[in-house]
Amino acid sequence: MSIKFTVTERDGTSLARNGILELAHGSMETPAFMPVGTNGSVKAISHQKLEEMGVPLILGNTYHLYLRPGTEVIDAYGGLHQFSSWKGNILTDSGGFQVFSLATFRKITEEGVRFRSHIDGSYHELTPEKVVGIQNSLNSDIAMVLDVCTPPDIEYREALKALEITTAWAKRSLKEWQLHDPAPGRALFPILQGNFYKDLRQRSAEELLPLDFPGVAVGGLSVGEPFPLFLEMLHHTGELLPPEKPHYLMGIGTPEYILAAVENGIDLFDCVFPTRIARNGSVFTPRGVMALKNARFEKDTGPIDSECDCTACRRYSRAYIRHLFKAKEILGPMLATEHNIHFLMRMTRNIRTAIRNSAFREYKEAFLDEYRGKHT
Ligand SMILES: [Zn+2]
Numbered sequence: 001m002s003i004k005f006t007v008t009e010r011d012g013t014s015l016a017r018n019g020i021l022e023l024a025h026g027s028m029e030t031p032a033f034m035p036v037g038t039n040g041s042v043k044a045i046s047h048q049k050l051e052e053m054g055v056p057l058i059l060g061n062t063y064h065l066y067l068r069p070g071t072e073v074i075d076a077y078g079g080l081h082q083f084s085s086w087k088g089n090i091l092t093d094s095g096g097f098q099v100f101s102l103a104t105f106r107k108i109t110e111e112g113v114r115f116r117s118h119i120d121g122s123y124h125e126l127t128p129e130k131v132v133g134i135q136n137s138l139n140s141d142i143a144m145v146l147d148v149c150t151p152p153d154i155e156y157r158e159a160l161k162a163l164e165i166t167t168a169w170a171k172r173s174l175k176e177w178q179l180h181d182p183a184p185g186r187a188l189f190p191i192l193q194g195n196f197y198k199d200l201r202q203r204s205a206e207e208l209l210p211l212d213f214p215g216v217a218v219g220g221l222s223v224g225e226p227f228p229l230f231l232e233m234l235h236h237t238g239e240l241l242p243p244e245k246p247h248y249l250m251g252i253g254t255p256e257y258i259l260a261a262v263e264n265g266i267d268l269f270d271c272v273f274p275t276r277i278a279r280n281g282s283v284f285t286p287r288g289v290m291a292l293k294n295a296r297f298e299k300d301t302g303p304i305d306s307e308c309d310c311t312a313c314r315r316y317s318r319a320y321i322r323h324l325f326k327a328k329e330i331l332g333p334m335l336a337t338e339h340n341i342h343f344l345m346r347m348t349r350n351i352r353t354a355i356r357n358s359a360f361r362e363y364k365e366a367f368l369d370e371y372r373g374k375h376t
Contacts, residue, residue, distance in 0.1 A: 003187040003214050005246045011360040015265030018355045023141040024185025025089040028056035030267035033344040040084040044337040057089040059270050063098035071137040079139025092140040094131050096147045128169040132176040145173035147191040152225040159195035166193045167207040191219040205240035215246040222252045238264030259364045278336035281325040284343040297322045310342035
C-alpha cells in the first residue's frame with residue numbers, strides 16, 4: 001500500500017468515521033476540508049497563514065498548472081511543493097473537470113481529450129498517461145485519474161459512454177502510475193462516476209474498486225443538481241465505498257454539504273466556494289452566511305463571529321471589514337478568506353469530536369438548527 005489510512009473511530013449511528021491519513025508530507029486527521037489552491041496558491045491567503053491554522057493539505061489544479069507555468073518550470077524545482085514553498089500535502093485533480101467546465105472547445109475520444117486553452121486559445125491534448133506524468137512532475141501526494149465528468153440531465157446512453165471511458169482511463173492511469181514506481185506516501189485515486197443513474201454508480205464501483213487503488217474519489221456530484229438528488233445519490237454511493245480506504249468527495253465545501261458528506265462516510269472534501277464567496281464579502285457564521293457589504297453592518301462594532309479566533313474576528317469589526325470591501329482594499333478579501341477557512345477547520349474539528357463521542361447526528365442537527373434558523 002502506497003499510503004496508510006487508519007479508521008480510528010466510528011460514529012455508530014451513521015457512516016461517519018474519524019481517521020488518520022499518512023501521506024508523504026505529513027499525517028492528517030479526517031474528516032478534513034482541503035482549501036483549493038488553483039494555481040499553487042490559495043487565493044488571498046499566504047501559505048504561512050494556512051500553516052498557522054493547521055491546514056494539512058491544499059489542492060492544486062492540474063489543468064491550470066499544466067497550462068501555466070507548465071511542467072518544465074515546475075520540473076526545475078522537483079515539484080509543486082518546492083516551487084510554491086508549501087510544506088504540507090498536495091492533492092491535484094486530473095484536469096477532467098476543468099476541461100469540462102472551462103475549455104472553450106473540447107472533444108473526448110477513447111484516446112483522451114482535445115481542448116482549447118481558456119487562457120490563450122491554444123490546442124492541447126490530455127491522455128490518462130499524460131495526466132499521470134504531469135502529476136508526477138507536480139509530485140502530488142494524492143493524484144487523480146483523468147475522468148469524464150458529465151452534467152446532470154444527460155441521457156442514460158451518454159452517461160454510460162462516459163462511464164466506460166472513465167473506467168478504461170482509470171486502468172491506463174494505474175498502469176502508467178505503477179511504471180514510474182511512485183515514492184511511499186504518494187497515491188493515485190480513481191474517480192467513481194455514473195452520473196445520476198444508480199445502476200451506473202454501482203457499475204462504476206464494481207469496475208473500479210477491484211483495481212485496488214489505495215483510496216477512491218466520488219466525482220460528478222454537486223454539479224448543479226437539486227440538494228435532495230445530491231443527498232440521494234451520495235447515500236447510494238456512500239454505501240458502495242470500501243470501508244477501509246479513504247473516501248474523497250470532489251467539489252463540496254459548504255456546511256450543509258460537508259455534514260451530508262461526513263454522514264455518508266466521506267473523509268476528504270474540497271471546494272472553491274468558501275474562498276470565492278469570501279472574496280465577494282460573504283462569510284460563514286454559526287447562524288448562516290453573512291454578506292458583509294450589507295448596509296446594516298455600516299456601524300457594527302462587533303466581530304464577524306464572537307466565537308471565532310481568526311485574525312479577522314480577534315482584531316477587526318464588521319464595520320471595518322465592510323469598509324475595506326466598499327473601498328476595494330485587498331485586506332478585505334484576505335480577512336474574509338482567512339475567516340472562512342478557519343470556520344471550516346473549526347467545524348471539521350468539532351465534527352471529529354462529535355464522532356469520537358458517537359454523537360455526530362446530534363451535532364449535525366444542532367448545527368443545522370442554528371445555521372438555518374437565524375440567517376443574518
Ligand atoms: Zn473569524
